[in-house]
Amino acid sequence: KLDTTWWKRAVIYQVYPRSFADSNGDGIGDLPGIIDRLDYLHTLGVDAIWLSPFFTSPQADNGYDISDYRDVDPAFGTLADLDRLIEGVHARGMRLVMDLVVNHSSDEHPWFVESASSPDNPKRDWYWWRPPREGFVGGTPGAEPTDWESFFSGPAWTWHEPTGEYYLHLFSTKQPDLNWENEAVRRAVYEMMNWWLDRGVDGFRMDVINMISKELPLRDTAGAAADAPSPFICGPRIHEFLQEMNAAVFGGRTGQFVTVGEMPGVTVEQAELFTDPSRHELDMVFQFEHVGLDHGPGGKWDPKPLELRELKASLARWQKGLARTGWNSLYWNNHDQPRAVSRFGNDDEHWEKSAQALGAVLHLQRGTPYVYQGEELGMTNAPLRDAAEFRDIESINYYAHAVTDLGDDGAAVLDRMRHSARDNARTPMQWRAEPQGGFTTGTPWIDPNPNHATINAATQLGVPGSVFEFYRALIALRHSEPVVVNGDFTMLAPEHPALFAYDRKLDGVTVRVLANLSDDALDVATIEGLELAGWAGAGRLLGNYSDRGGEAGWELRPWEVRVLRRG
Template structure:
């Protein structure tokens, strides 16, 4: 069976976080006009699709993921007229636009919720998940919010609680209500008819909750709130709701759809994305993103653990193999919720350029649609702000309140975890040049710029033929030139090797060999026996000098990556 050739399989997507991308009017906040000003930069990079994080009207409790009106633009970003100009300018340059679709929850300032909380018999009451207090007069169940504390908020007006899996200003919509679903579908069609080329669907697999909303099992008796993901992720009616969405909306347009789906297995990934009866083009899964988290640690995802390369191989290979010819992968190492990959998986101090290029090579040669997060193509790094006052992310601020203020944890230890894992690592302003505020704004930026902008910035990268930017450009072009990168079958080699991640891709009469050294050491490896190196050509490598191959032994320098085409 051959893989079909939907346009999004050959595409590379670039994610823009508008607040931090480019400010055109000096108010310190990125905006739509700022994006328009930088479209030629994206064309130069060679990407095909832009995914725009939310730009809708929002009080900004969670940086736009709390939407108060799905059909208006946030004032700070511009207006619909500017948005229309943006999509026209993009389409004129051959770029497609994917919008963020946030429909597990709205803002508590959305008109639906304003009505819903007025009374128990309001027509909008059932648009959200309301429950009376339990027999002890407390929360209806023990679920914990993703952002710390109870997932329930008591509302004085009607004496009931509403569910919010995220902040209390993000009440969960009730997808059991068909009226809610159809209003969402109509809104999606409204955007698609304006020219949108697809949707990235925020936490979409949380829309179906288990009937009765039971308590989560008690992990630690002393904890009041418990993690209830088994009751709200990939719930009993998820596929039913998505099939309805597909029938009502998605099947009527030629679009890219990617679901943000935590807590999924490859089996579910196949179910969601297979071409016969799947419901999405592809999904984001997060198993590789959780590799350095400590499950059951006292700080959860904020506990930092050492990981082994064999663990990463197992996760990535499982998804590559199990979805081959049965579904489709997304390939990513960064987004607006994740720290910078060169700081996390590479070495941003001693081998900054080499390790950033190695990670790009290792990822882009796999099967799936690659996603580049703004600044990743420059090797932007984590930021180590010295004080909690410098941070803006609601998740970070809630964590500080809970652990340092309420529980008395060591502030230095918590700050270290924030430096390593915090979402604001990805949200510092885009580093355009070495002028004040990295050329992002003429005003005061909404969050401070990473101090290393004088060395790491787009202007410097565009002047340097050996830059990370031009390396990404070459990787993107290679996907267009070689079908084996898009369609080849994946096979892991040197499975037990804790230092080198090597794999091959095979399609028709072509074979790719990918080798990536994940360490600071120079290593020697025997050329894989089943692959003769006589008629191989070096497709791409991340050092200026070619890798040394002698007597069937390959020498890999620190963080060296090399791709051979057989």
């Protein structure tokens, strides 16, 4: 029987190739390095690998700026390496999901080079070209066609002197937005997707895919009503484009694929539409609500303390919103987010227990869990002692903007940035207690976290009680317990500031997750709404303290999680 929903029982592991494993000593992780580690991923038990971009690229945004969609960047290897990787993944019963970055290309992609060559080039309309604002001289401040800010600081428009127009880039100047209004662009993308499926990939994670449809005519955001929709997030034709893509790419195929839409700013109501199977758009979306809760009014560079109540409320709303129709992605981490144990846990005194408790409360929800490389080892944020350590274009641009344009004090800016900087997630995988953590024999492109001497795979694999073994058990639990995959979700004690607790229920079986997400012991017997009486004799499926917790009664120790099963 054709299993079209394998991804509902799956755990997906994200590999960021640049930082995973370097096979040739040039300091950059590569495809042969990943091939060498497939047994490690198989041991962890994950079902699929989502591989961040490995395509030919000037690497302005570490590969999210693609100049050839059908080849491998020499820094990462060759197409032959990729074929071997696909083969190795499939041989182990896993699947490979590739990153699809088609809201924009690199400015060095031949499409853009042609488009920029003259105003009447046939590819001119493949990107967003616009004259300066009325009454302004091109290239002068305020002349940009709209007031949009790039996600990476500065205007979202760059002046192109030779042809006397601006081009749009929601991200860096080296990432011009493709014009999805143009049907030839869409056909070229679908053709490329089919080419990759024919080569053996099992699906796509689609980068900022909810930004491909822009509201026409393009307009300023200032002055619009506070509740006016963004002119480029989930724009008017987004559903149409995704349905068209689905038909053009998956329509005639039989196979077991998965599509994941990365969607900053998506609401739960929109997500339900995107992932409603009867609409044939996407299998699941990546949403950002829960990873914005520790951002202040100034956004990601203005951190504020997280309220656990708010985090629970947000996640519970998404559980509920996609309970009947649609499907959730579950994640704490990816290559754009700080490390979960540093952000939501306690990466010092309760490092191990908090990494495990966070893993458990996430993985046992309804949805497909994602593990970002190193999360299964409890890897922590980078120290980031000096602005010169930044490698990420987002951080480099923002730091320069804050110091140069805003005149802020460098040390203070660095302090504000440390919390959310994407480089936190991009330090090399910590394999062994060796120089460079066993990631490379050469000079790594980014400094490894000095704690690789204690936090690394070699000290955790096969070691009971380690973060790795705990994640392995969590993944196995999803495979062995149908209630974890399909059960209803009910959040318990939603107002409690330290307890994260919920029930999953299916066919007379209940799994209860009780987690103390704090540094102090917590007696849950006194918490209302848990009705613990019926749980005294329940079996424990998993826990992160080696004893069974019986002698402690209902007292949860710091960052203790207990997973109980009844029925």
